[in-house]
Amino acid sequence: MSYWLAIKPDRKPPPPHHPPAPVPLTPGPRASRLQQVFSEALARTLRANSYANFSACFPTPAKHVPASLESVWRQLNAKLEESARAEFDDIIRERDAVRGLNELDRLVGEARLRRANGEAKGEGPVAPHTLGAEELYQAHLAPYLQEAQSSLNAKIQAAQSQNAELVEKIQQQRKEIESLLSGLEAVVADLEGAAGAATQFSKENSLRQEAIQMDEEVKARDEI
Template sequence: MADDPTTTITNQHHHQRLAASPSPPPPAPVPQTPGPRASKLQEIFDKALARTLRANSYANFSGCFPTPAKHVPASLESVWRQLNAKLEESAKAEFEDILTERDAVTQLNELDRLVGEARYRKDHGEGEESVGPHMLSPEELYRAHLLPHLMETQAKLDARIGSVQVENEELAGKVQEQRAEMERLLSGLEAVVADVEGAAAATTQFTAENRLRQDAAQMDGEVKARSEI
């Protein structure tokens, strides 16, 4: 039985399309420059750190130390600037360590690429019906299986950033407590100085009064001696 002409033409067209289809190109290397998600992650961290530093304003800081703020404001402001700089430096260093340890920029950039590819295929009608799993390259299959891991990594990073923000807020609270303790110590020191000054004044007054008594006794003795002569 002769083949159906329609079937023959369809098969020839199918084989021609497969022969003309080029091999899938290798995936583009993932750039190290932060993409949209990595940039958003950095932006969230910067905002959280900025809020923490704003809470430690000079007005709040100097309010805990009224005596130094009145007598040595320049020195107190220098201490405040150094404290804020150290807090900012430590938070940024820890954040960078987390990014490096988790290879966050590369992973988030890869997630951006996979989401972009999926969106492009959806917009152009390239779904599972047009491209079966057996048509994908091993690299593409590997990246598809990697997507859940990337999403899990992003969730862990978000949780870690939230934890760092909470730690920063706790650190700011401890700083406030230390300032209050320093203020109490300064108040106690001022009270001790006042007591010492009062004791010194009383001692001076007692010495002066005792000298007057001695002078009066000496004069009285001289008068009695002269009268006896």
């Protein structure tokens, strides 16, 4: 046992867990891009409210006091821009968007670095010779097990579909059997009624024959 322990390569202990670095409040790539998109959208909105469009809504002042109307237009656009930026800044501050986007930048950067280095889940790449026999066996067997699992799932789904069809057929056959039994009961009831009527007719016919025979005997005695 000591010999195997001596030659078995030691696996490196997991790296110590360090608390994440504080997220800076200076806008990162995503936060900067968000501010850029907002500024571009606001600029397009202000350009849409051009002086030509604005003055077309007030033709009389535009004709008689164009300078005053242009001053009002400039003040209106400035107030609109100021209000929009203030509201945007309030939303960014209330939602702590800069911190969240910076954290997202950090996580994406770490994920790309791990993928580039062939790492997974923050652990370094594991050399095959450092794995035990059980781990190597499972690693080689995993693809075949996954393929077998997929095939088995497909067969199970097919069997379930066939079972559903069989259940539906059985239910239909049960309904047909119940219908046949109902018809058979009606036929049996008719036969029983016919048999009763025949028996009654037979009894009545027998009494009539006896009455006829008695009449004939009485007539015969009278003749004597």
